[in-house]
Amino acid sequence: MLHSNGNEMVFTIGQVSGIELGIIGYLVIALVLVLIIGKITYVIPTLIIVPVLGAILAGFGPADLGEFAGEGLAGIVEITAMFAFAVWYFAIMRDYGLFDPLVHRVVDTVLQRPAMLTIGTVVLAAVTHLDGAGATTMLITIPALLPLYIALDVDTKILAALVALSAGTMNLVPWGGVTVRGISAIDTATVGNIYTPLIPSQIAGFVTIILIAYYFSRRVDRTIDLTASEKEALVEDAVGGEIAAVNRMWGINLVLTLLIVAILMADITSPAIVFMVGLVIALLLNVRDYDDQREILEEYAPDVMTYVGILFAAGILLGVLNESGMITEMATILLMIIPESLGRFIPVIVGIIAAPASLVFSPDAYYFGVLPVLAETAAAFGLEEEAVVRASLIGQHTVGFPISPLTGATYLLIGLAEVDLGEHIKFTFLWAWLVSLVMLAVAILTGAVPLL
Template sequence: MLALLGFLTIAIFLYLILSKRVSVIVALILVPVILGLFTSDRGKLGQMILEGVSGVAPTGIMLAFAILYFGLMNNAGLFDPIISRVLKLVKGDPLKIVIGTAIIAMVTHLDGSGASTFLITIPALLPLYDRLGMSRLVLAGVVALGAGTMNIVPWGGPTARAASALGVDANDLFTPVVPAMIVGLIWVLFSSYILGKRERKRLGVQELDYNFNQELSEAEMKLRRPKLYWFNVILTLITLIALVKVWLPLPIVFMVAFAIALIVNYPNPKEQQERITDQATGVITVVSIIFAAGVFTGVLSGTGMIEAMAKSLVSVIPDSAGSFMALIVAITSMPLSLVFTPDAYYFGVLPILSETANAYGIAPVEIGRAAILGQMTTGFPLSPLTASTFLLIGLAGVELGDHQRFIFKWAFGTTIIMTIVAFITGAITLF
């Protein structure tokens, strides 16, 4: 019963947002609450929801102040020289920009953190995409592909979780799938080429005046702070380093950085309030989604739906398919990112799958390798169960349903390509 309710909750939620019947916030809150009323723990729904919301509170705070910070930096003109130089380099060619976006996402995700990757890439590239009239879905999608594939690195969350859950060394999981990962990254570049070519066909290679400031309105020019440019650059670099090195909790980093940036760039209290008000709509929308996602995960976890779904998935695998377990795990790993949180999958589902496969002579490490080819790697920037997804779409200003529809096939294709290479190289086997 719990498993059925869990799958029903996921299915109804995805249907509602993909068909745009209701907003994401409404679906995230009402769907799990209504179906949660049919469980035996309905009396504890309030507590479950509160725990779920409390769990995402730090992310919500970080996201709120990140939007405020980068919005203020954009107003102050931090990204103007970057945009002008990139425009000159790519000569207004959307194809080159999209491929460059993929490379930037891959490089910035070397730290294994989705949050820092999105916070670095999206604010820097969004003004450029808007300047050329390029699709924000392409920006969000290509960054998702690059970051998702790179998330296989041993210090990333999925590989570390898989190693811990199976009691194996992370390098034993990662090293054999390196060839598959490299081919996956090449596939991402190829996908970016296709998407960039479409943008070039739609927009053409534009002849542009590389003096970006000439395109700004009078009101926008008044907000620019050219004399404080290097101060803002140094402050932003320190902020990003603090994020990567975790000098302070991530929400605190952005709170402090925003306060410093605000008082230095706009010392007048009235101007400060105007800068905050200017970003209010974006902040409220995105943070509301984060807290709504807390309701969703809180109910699914608290009622036991996720655990029940894990057991039911394993139980439906026929004995005859036992020798194909690695293949099954690899192919389903990416789509199941939409159903299970990383902890639920790696600590709940994966050990059961591994034990089942072991009976057919398949080593647990192979099941782990199969899982990291998609579960919260290529799948994490599309999943409604991770805060990073909402950070990505919030910064890019796109809808979750649109983002999923646009990039799902490319992300799933990445997993399929890596699975094929993993079999060819022997990282995973059929028997």
């Protein structure tokens, strides 16, 4: 801004407001999307430096930036803690054989009744994705079942599709990576008001996937041409060796896991403290030696810290957008564009287009860049922001997580299943969108996503 200082003109930077502040906010989001989608800079530095530059451009100083960052980080600490300790907890459960009996049972059942191959794929992929980690699901499910698909001469695109659909729908759990992003992006969002209303939709999603699996089961031969020793080898390979007998500790681990999930669904206390205490109990029950405890926590620390870093960096972006007023002005601009007659349908529209949008936006770009603007705009129309989060999750989970070319899990999936990316998207996308639309319909019927 220019002002007079005696006989000379002096240029100073002042804080902008109104439409100008909203435009800067959109420039921040646009640059974040370009850098992340174009893989120009990694998501963590992008989410930090871009909003800082935007705040400086808007005229805010170091003290303001410190306040914005503090507020943004405070809003995501709890969900970040829940995610970190959930990853450690399920890593221990996996390493100590919680999923092995299920893997053994599914593979053995398929060998006895080949027609159950596709149903077994859905069950195995859904349960092994209980930890919310895509890599776990792919590395357990696909190597265990791929030899069976080949032996039965079943198209491996079906394997990739069913794993993608099952893992994508199970990823709706509160500690799933995309759910964590959605909850952390909106101040008023919690596990209780986001996940709990979507439980009927998640159940409907799995029912739909089972029906899809049944449809594909008609392509499976009713006999399998393997010797007894070959079948036994397949079962052992599926669990990484000879399966240990189910013992008392396995039962205790199962009860502990079910108890944790039940407490989370009941929303009795903070999800973070649930997994913190759960991790301590899991360690005391299964890993009592000091060095072993340190080793297992350090082994999975890289997985934990990567997402913790992303969430903390997102806290900077969200803090700047919210506390500076950018997000409000961005919503004001949208209000000027969107007809009032369509405004009340924002959650439903988001739910419909979230699936195809996931092929364009990475989870980080969508949840930390696009979602806050959509939620604020919906609030301006008198709708609850949480409804937009729920609608986004319905579409983003079944498609964005295991199908989008912008997520790493997709490449692990197609690599293990030996399927081309283009063929995978072409074969799976419409099935995934169908599942998401069924889930959206149930969400509308239950009121999780308001129609009016």
